[in-house]
Amino acid sequence: MKIEIGQRIKSLRIEKGVTQEELANHLGLSYQAVSKWENNISTPDIQLLPLLSVYFGVTIDDLFEMPHEVHLDRIDQMIDNERIMSTENFNYAEQYLKGILDEDPKCARAYYLLAALHYHRAESDKYLASEYAKSALFYAPDDKAHHNIFNKAMGGVASDDYYNRHDALIEYYENFVKTHPTNRRAYLYLLDQLIADRHFERAKEVLEQVKTLKHSCLDAIYEGDIAFAKGNEEEALTLWNASVTEFPNAWEAYISRGDGFVKLGRYEEAISDYEKCFSLMEKPRYTDPLTFMAKAYELNGDYAKAIETHQRVIKILEQDYNIVSGELVDAPMREIKRLQALI
Template sequence: MNIEIGKKIKALRLQKGMTQEALAAKLNMSSQAISKWENNVTMPDIQLLPRLSVILGVTIDELFALTDDAHLERIENMISTEHFISTDDFTYAEQFLTEKLNNDHKKTQSLTLLAELHIHRSEEHRELASHYAKDVLKFAPNSKRNHNALRDAENGVIFDWNFSNHHKLIEYYKNFVPNHPDYWQAYVWLMNYLLADGRCAEAKEILERLNKIHPGYLYLLYGGLICKEEGALAQALTLWEQMTDLYPDEWLAWSSRGDCMAKLCKYDEAIEYYTKGYELQPNPKYLDSLIAISHIHEIQGKYDKAIEKLEEIIKQLEINWGIAEGKTVDFYKGEIENLKIMLNKQI
């Protein structure tokens, strides 16, 4: 029976009573590399296959047999865990997914992964672009062109309405909603873009339609956001307070109230509501609230507290999601190192 190569390596290794460290020693490599194979993050280099097959007692063909589902799982793991995807791996993933567009059973998943694969590649390029833009600004700090490059690399803010409005996305979702009237999340996507562009009258109409098919805390949340956009902040604050009063056990209501307070720079209140929302979450917990709290501490210059929160995030990634390595963990470890530099400067 065909089986994903990482799982097959693990099964054969265990059959022979070998640890990851023992297999790694025979191949003259790290146990972390073996772990990545077995967790379907990376695959063995083709040059290792003859030696690997001998150690495990199978032929190369038996070792390397992969089902379509195994390929898809590997690509998904690659996107979610790898910081930079090699050119060879990107080409392999793109070609495999493109071929599966002709398979009705795999088409939807393949299209999703193709979108995520190219988003990943664009994020890689933006990270490099940001690095180069910051470097050149050291030498040409008065260059508008270089500042524009940094803005575009970091998805920064531009005041010019002509470039910052969302009318194309709004038009897309205005057409999408009638075709999917029972998919309530589409109404939320549409409201977000309408509010970002200050189109409050249209947002109110969409909010009423949303409330008919999906009543709940969102009615008060977005009602408050519309009031805030219209300049009625006191009314917005009242609606958000009512939201958590009426839905005290809804963790998203508390976390959303934290978002609202953070955007008003009411940071102490934001931390209180984020913490409440996080505590109410069932397991496995999403970590957005902890990430937001770390951002607030950094903004406040409380780098020691920001570091503590990031360390908690790394711990919870493993506890809640089984993620102990890869690009997400590496990112937060990098943020901790940067904050330690800032903390030392304070001292």
């Protein structure tokens, strides 16, 4: 189905008796942006749809016709690019996704986006909660309740170890792998929780199952993680090194060993591994190793290099993904500003 929103906007604009400039000024855009819509060169961001519908006095559905996949892509981008999503945009995305599920109850992507949408709101709410808690602590720094809510909002560790456990997640994945015994990814998620909760014997059993499904660089990495969690740092390092030796061209081996070096406080070696990991990636490249590298530089006290690495993240987003704005860019920009204040 062809997207027709540009022509629809043009007809509604003419019907309302306004110019491209007047519409653009109302939306806080350039008239060239409106011109591109009306000539089908580009389409408006999903965040603008509620504003357009109100301005023209029509429903959002009346604005355009487009395939579900295009709509879903736009919602996906909205989740990635907005740090704090407006209630209006959230409600619109939620209603659209639920509408898809009314038509197709088996649409996995709609379920995924609903999960991502609600998780995004939860993360936004936790950020806002932490900011309010900081204000409470500023005016009443000795109040235990203020510290407790701030710790929860920031995802901190609880003094009572019971609240740091992952029992529900472990139970879910234990049942999941019973019904999906060849799903290697599920075993890896289960492994992460088991190691974090110190269920080492069960973790070893799961790791053996992983090895039967596929031998990879992660086998020795996870063996090293178990050894490290048990306090055997030398054994852990030997196993992490073995992963890189056996799989010298696997970027996953280097990023994982880099994480290990950070745990050991060996930041220079971690930085080297993150750089090697990034060099092995094909375009479009993940920015994770650069983000981790920036943190390693910061932990090592080299704030200038940390800033430079965050700037590399911004450049890769533009070069590999054509992303020049939104939360993916704003996040490293905030880190740069924070680090600049430390120099």
